[in-house]
Amino acid sequence: MELNGHTFLDKVLGIVKEETDHETALIQFKHPKELEEILRENLDISKKLNDQDLEKAVRKVLQYSVKTNKPTFRNQLYGGTDPYGLAGAWIAEAFNTSQYTFEVAPVFTLIELKVLDHILKLFGISDGDGIFSPGGSISMLYALVAAASKAFPEVKRIGMGGLPEMVIVTSEDSHYSILKAAHWLGFGIENVKVIKTNDHGQMSATDLENTLQQELALGRTPLMVNATAGTTVLGAIDDLENVAAICEKYGVWMHVDACWGGSLILSKKYRSKLKGINRASSISWNPHKMMGVPLQCSVFLLREKGVLHEANSAAAQYLFQQDKFYDVSYDTGDKSIQCGRKIDAFKLWMIWKARGDIGLNHLTDHVMEIAEFCIQTVAHRSNFRLVTMHMQCPNVCFWYIPTFMNNKMENEEWWNTTHKITPKIKEQLTLRSQAMVAYSPLRERKNFFRLAFTFHPVLEKSHVLDILQAIEECGEGITLPVL
Amino acid sequence: MELNGHTFLDKVLGIVKEETDHETALIQFKHPKELEEILRENLDISKKLNDQDLEKAVRKVLQYSVKTNKPTFRNQLYGGTDPYGLAGAWIAEAFNTSQYTFEVAPVFTLIELKVLDHILKLFGISDGDGIFSPGGSISMLYALVAAASKAFPEVKRIGMGGLPEMVIVTSEDSHYSILKAAHWLGFGIENVKVIKTNDHGQMSATDLENTLQQELALGRTPLMVNATAGTTVLGAIDDLENVAAICEKYGVWMHVDACWGGSLILSKKYRSKLKGINRASSISWNPHKMMGVPLQCSVFLLREKGVLHEANSAAAQYLFQQDKFYDVSYDTGDKSIQCGRKIDAFKLWMIWKARGDIGLNHLTDHVMEIAEFCIQTVAHRSNFRLVTMHMQCPNVCFWYIPTFMNNKMENEEWWNTTHKITPKIKEQLTLRSQAMVAYSPLRERKNFFRLAFTFHPVLEKSHVLDILQAIEECGEGITLPVL
Numbered sequence: 001m002e003l004n005g006h007t008f009l010d011k012v013l014g015i016v017k018e019e020t021d022h023e024t025a026l027i028q029f030k031h032p033k034e035l036e037e038i039l040r041e042n043l044d045i046s047k048k049l050n051d052q053d054l055e056k057a058v059r060k061v062l063q064y065s066v067k068t069n070k071p072t073f074r075n076q077l078y079g080g081t082d083p084y085g086l087a088g089a090w091i092a093e094a095f096n097t098s099q100y101t102f103e104v105a106p107v108f109t110l111i112e113l114k115v116l117d118h119i120l121k122l123f124g125i126s127d128g129d130g131i132f133s134p135g136g137s138i139s140m141l142y143a144l145v146a147a148a149s150k151a152f153p154e155v156k157r158i159g160m161g162g163l164p165e166m167v168i169v170t171s172e173d174s175h176y177s178i179l180k181a182a183h184w185l186g187f188g189i190e191n192v193k194v195i196k197t198n199d200h201g202q203m204s205a206t207d208l209e210n211t212l213q214q215e216l217a218l219g220r221t222p223l224m225v226n227a228t229a230g231t232t233v234l235g236a237i238d239d240l241e242n243v244a245a246i247c248e249k250y251g252v253w254m255h256v257d258a259c260w261g262g263s264l265i266l267s268k269k270y271r272s273k274l275k276g277i278n279r280a281s282s283i284s285w286n287p288h289k290m291m292g293v294p295l296q297c298s299v300f301l302l303r304e305k306g307v308l309h310e311a312n313s314a315a316a317q318y319l320f321q322q323d324k325f326y327d328v329s330y331d332t333g334d335k336s337i338q339c340g341r342k343i344d345a346f347k348l349w350m351i352w353k354a355r356g357d358i359g360l361n362h363l364t365d366h367v368m369e370i371a372e373f374c375i376q377t378v379a380h381r382s383n384f385r386l387v388t389m390h391m392q393c394p395n396v397c398f399w400y401i402p403t404f405m406n407n408k409m410e411n412e413e414w415w416n417t418t419h420k421i422t423p424k425i426k427e428q429l430t431l432r433s434q435a436m437v438a439y440s441p442l443r444e445r446k447n448f449f450r451l452a453f454t455f456h457p458v459l460e461k462s463h464v465l466d467i468l469q470a471i472e473e474c475g476e477g478i479t480l481p482v483l
Numbered sequence: 484m485e486l487n488g489h490t491f492l493d494k495v496l497g498i499v500k501e502e503t504d505h506e507t508a509l510i511q512f513k514h515p516k517e518l519e520e521i522l523r524e525n526l527d528i529s530k531k532l533n534d535q536d537l538e539k540a541v542r543k544v545l546q547y548s549v550k551t552n553k554p555t556f557r558n559q560l561y562g563g564t565d566p567y568g569l570a571g572a573w574i575a576e577a578f579n580t581s582q583y584t585f586e587v588a589p590v591f592t593l594i595e596l597k598v599l600d601h602i603l604k605l606f607g608i609s610d611g612d613g614i615f616s617p618g619g620s621i622s623m624l625y626a627l628v629a630a631a632s633k634a635f636p637e638v639k640r641i642g643m644g645g646l647p648e649m650v651i652v653t654s655e656d657s658h659y660s661i662l663k664a665a666h667w668l669g670f671g672i673e674n675v676k677v678i679k680t681n682d683h684g685q686m687s688a689t690d691l692e693n694t695l696q697q698e699l700a701l702g703r704t705p706l707m708v709n710a711t712a713g714t715t716v717l718g719a720i721d722d723l724e725n726v727a728a729i730c731e732k733y734g735v736w737m738h739v740d741a742c743w744g745g746s747l748i749l750s751k752k753y754r755s756k757l758k759g760i761n762r763a764s765s766i767s768w769n770p771h772k773m774m775g776v777p778l779q780c781s782v783f784l785l786r787e788k789g790v791l792h793e794a795n796s797a798a799a800q801y802l803f804q805q806d807k808f809y810d811v812s813y814d815t816g817d818k819s820i821q822c823g824r825k826i827d828a829f830k831l832w833m834i835w836k837a838r839g840d841i842g843l844n845h846l847t848d849h850v851m852e853i854a855e856f857c858i859q860t861v862a863h864r865s866n867f868r869l870v871t872m873h874m875q876c877p878n879v880c881f882w883y884i885p886t887f888m889n890n891k892m893e894n895e896e897w898w899n900t901t902h903k904i905t906p907k908i909k910e911q912l913t914l915r916s917q918a919m920v921a922y923s924p925l926r927e928r929k930n931f932f933r934l935a936f937t938f939h940p941v942l943e944k945s946h947v948l949d950i951l952q953a954i955e956e957c958g959e960g961i962t963l964p965v966l
Contacts, residue, residue, distance in 0.1 A: 005566035005837060006566045007569045008570045009570050010496065012573045013496065013568075016574060016577040016578075025577065032810050036608070039590065045598060045601050045835035045839075046839060047839055048836075048840075048841060049837060054833075054836055058574065058833070061591075062578065063591065065588070065591065066587050066588070066589070068580055076587060078581065081577075082488065083488035083489045083492055086579075087494075090495045090499070090573050093572040093576065094503065094564075095551065096563070098778055104517070104549050104551070104919070105672065106510075106513070106547060107518065107546070108544075108548065109515075110518060110522065110526055111526065113545070114526040114527070115528060134779075136822060136823065137821050138617070138621070141667065151940070155673060156666045156671065157668050158674075160644055160669030161644060161646070161648060163644070166715040175799075179797045180797050183795075184546075184629075184668060184820060185668060186638070186643030186670075186671055187642045187669075188638070188639065188640055188642025189640055190642040191642055201944055232801055249539075294576045294579050295579055295581055295825055296823065306702050311858070312663065314662045316658075318716050319713055321922070321924075321930075323903070323930070325513065325906060325910040326515060327516070330515040337620055337624075337667060337755050338618050339619060339659075340561070340620075340769070340779065342778055342779055346544075350537075350541070352528035353528055353532050353537055354531070354532060354537050356532075385773060401914055423804070423807065426808070430586065436586070436587070438798060440801035442800075450801075463818075
């Protein structure tokens with residue numbers, strides 16, 4: 001049987017380069033129904049295309065896709081990719097390998113182990129353990145499973161029904177994945193206790209300790225405290241030393257969700273912001289966020305060796321045979337909830353080999369300097385108003401207040417208007433393809449922008465000024481009534 | 484700040500082609516410690532390399548990696564990739580996009596929806612729902628969460644502690660991911676009730692019904708029956724019509740783990756083997772297995788719309804804002820347990836566009852014909868002994884019995900020797916780089932080989948004969964005592 005397709009790979013690099021070059025738009029936004037209409041034929045998959053028509057279809061798909069590699073893509077906590085990481089991703093895809101056993105992934109297994117070792121050391125953990133997971137939310141599941149398994153090893157066997165009442169503690173600014181995890185794993189979201197944060201977004205240590213005491217008094221077991229190093233919106237880093245001291249005092253598993261802020265560990269200058277993270281029982285870090293490893297690249301780390309295997313092993317006979325001819329302790333797959341698992345560590349290895357600790361140190365410092373420049377600019381630019389000056393990760397949060405809103409009483413109505421102005425500006429930014437910038441409300445704060453900076457593409461100050469300028473232009477174009 | 488790396492991408496295609504061409508070995512096996520020694524410098528990531536040295540390091544990594552694209556790689560339920568799928572993977576990586584909201588992934592969102600629609604139709608489900616997940620094990624988690632959420636919507640809020648006792652029912656030949664899922668989600672593995680299978684590996688309907696009745700009599704709620712379409716080892720497909728009838732009778736969620744066998748739906752000739760699958764409450768299918776989509780590409784389907792969103796939504800304010808300027812019903816991310824999520828559907832779209840239903844039909848028929856040829860050959864070849872003639876998926880399971888074992892009493896000792904011979908043959912096959920073939924014990928059966936066939940690379944009969952020949956050669960080289 002003959003098979004076509006092998007020559008199409010030769011076209012990919014050209015297609016990708018052309019469809020992401022500097023002349024392409026960040027986004028050609030179309031509303032869903034409109035886009036469906038434009039792409040009707042391209043979306044239909046029942047009919048076979050020849051390579052030439054396939055190329056046309058692919059180019060059309062890419063034409064209407066967001067160019068996440070542009071400096072103006074600031075919509076998420078990821079952005080462009082590190083080119084070495086992308087090369088690593090391409091190689092990994094071509095070698096189509098699953099990471100369960102040494103026999104099918106000999107080098108990739110060693111690479112995962114060595115990369116984890118290096119990362120553990122960076123985080124100040126000696127003799128720890130870890131695994132690559134398909135994302136921060138899955139890492140949160142790993143953390144809770146490990147905590148439960150450590151506290152109640154019988155949970156694996158008997159389930160949650162037979163265990164004492166448990167609670168999970170997190171801050172109000174933490175990522176929503178803890179709610180999903182609490183639901184999935186059978187804790188229930190009512191048993192997630194939410195601690196107040198201060199103006200900068202850091203969890204209140206006093207409230208944390210009070211909550212632990214209250215829960216204990218009520219006879220409920222606090223299973224895990226989830227501290228955050230880099231909250232999603234403000235980029236706040238909880239006082240990890242303080243949280244660690246409290247967790248140690250009450251014997252509670254301390255997880256640090258460092259999915260976003262974990263990249264600061266790469267910088268000699270900024271890693272002190274993570275002080276105390278070495279005392280965590282577990283840590284999650286997503287190099288696919290700030291660091292620009294292609295999606296997905298997520299690390300879950302534990303301070304104690306063995307917990308991961310005990311928590312997750314099922315000893316499948318067909319895969320993890322104990323009568324293999326090599327040292328099966330290198331079959332790392334039974335530590336995982338996954339069976340098939342991508343070799344995500346390889347992408348990180350590529351980047352680290354190409355840049356070294358020193359190159360990654362520079363990239364981290366640079367992104368923090370750009371964010372610092374942005375925050376200083378915003379602080380001094382008229383019509384911009386910072387949500388907080390206290391920058392911890394490279395997040396800069398602010399409102400744009402159009403001139404017509406100046407010198408008015410800042411009452412509830414004024415804030416409600418501001419709340420509507422932010423998405424309106426975003427709409428204009430998007431429709432004009434000038435920038436994609438995230439916005440969000442937060443607690444009592446009305447919709448504001450979040451500019452989050454990532455390693456790639458490497459930004460210059462001029463890029464920051466361009467984005468702020470675009471926001472200003474769109475903001476000044478807003479007229480009342482807003483909606 | 485200047486940044487290197489962009490030229491490395493130009494080298495990737497060349498490196499990949501050279502390191503996987505027909506002259507490269509399937510595997511140059513080294514034991515873990517030995518390999519660590521050989522790659523010592525390559526594994527160390529603290530030091531920065533220039534592009535030239537990086538290329539050398541990459542080539543060395545690939546030299547010792549398994550070439551999963553070779554016809555002789557038959558070690559897992561995946562193999563070589565579809566070249567169009569690989570092209571899709573490369574484009575997806577280059578476009579580094581997360582699949583949560585329409586605004587960042589407009590076309591990829593539509594592609595996921597359309598591909599899911601097409602797949603749902605193939606499986607005979609109208610107006611269903613679905614999502615791409617990072618693998619079959621995560622899909623199993625989705626299934627159980629959906630089942631629990633449908634039966635007890637309050638689980639999300641209150642957790643498993645407040646619910647009645649539940650059991651999950653599966654066959655003894657089903658995949659181990661259900662055990663991991665039962666543990667993770669708080670059911671406990673003791674509450675997984677295991678049903679006997681027949682000689683071909685199919686779940687006994689009588690035992691299934693008896694078990695449901697017993698559990699109900701004991702006051703426990705059977706939450707889900709997990710049927711399998713393509714067991715891991717034998718490739719058995721449970722009698723889905725029968726299982727469906729029982730599940731309907733007792734009002735139990737029917738999940739079909741069709742991760743392996745689901746690809747048969749692509750063939751007009753063979754899809755009848757999945758008869759009844761349209762009656763399932765949920766289905767998991769991994770196109771990254773038989774079909775050769777690059778890892779990962781896993782689909783989770785549900786017959787009822789809405790369940791997925793109800794079960795999993797957390798309505799994060801910063802991501803799923805309801806005041807966006809477009810129709811936010813296209814923001815599909817809140818149906819997922821993941822936050823960041825790869826655009827895996829795009830790879831499948833590429834393949835489908837390039838081959839059409841018709842091309843995929845041919846590839847499915849071909850793989851089944853090759854497996855049929857293999858089973859017929861094994862059946863008639865001396866010293867080979869089939870585990871079962873009843874082929875359902877393209878799995879062929881057999882022992883190789885070296886000549887010196889012939890004409891002996893097949894007592895316990897004989898079988899124990901056979902049990903040791905199989906891994907010994909595998910060792911030789913691997914060390915000589917002749918083939919990688921899975922082996923496994925199963926229930927009372929001693930270690931046997933499993934040859935599983937996949938779409939890619941497209942095999943000819945000669946490939947099958949070569950593999951059998953290699954097994955024979957290695958088998959005849961075995962001498963007593965085996966260990």
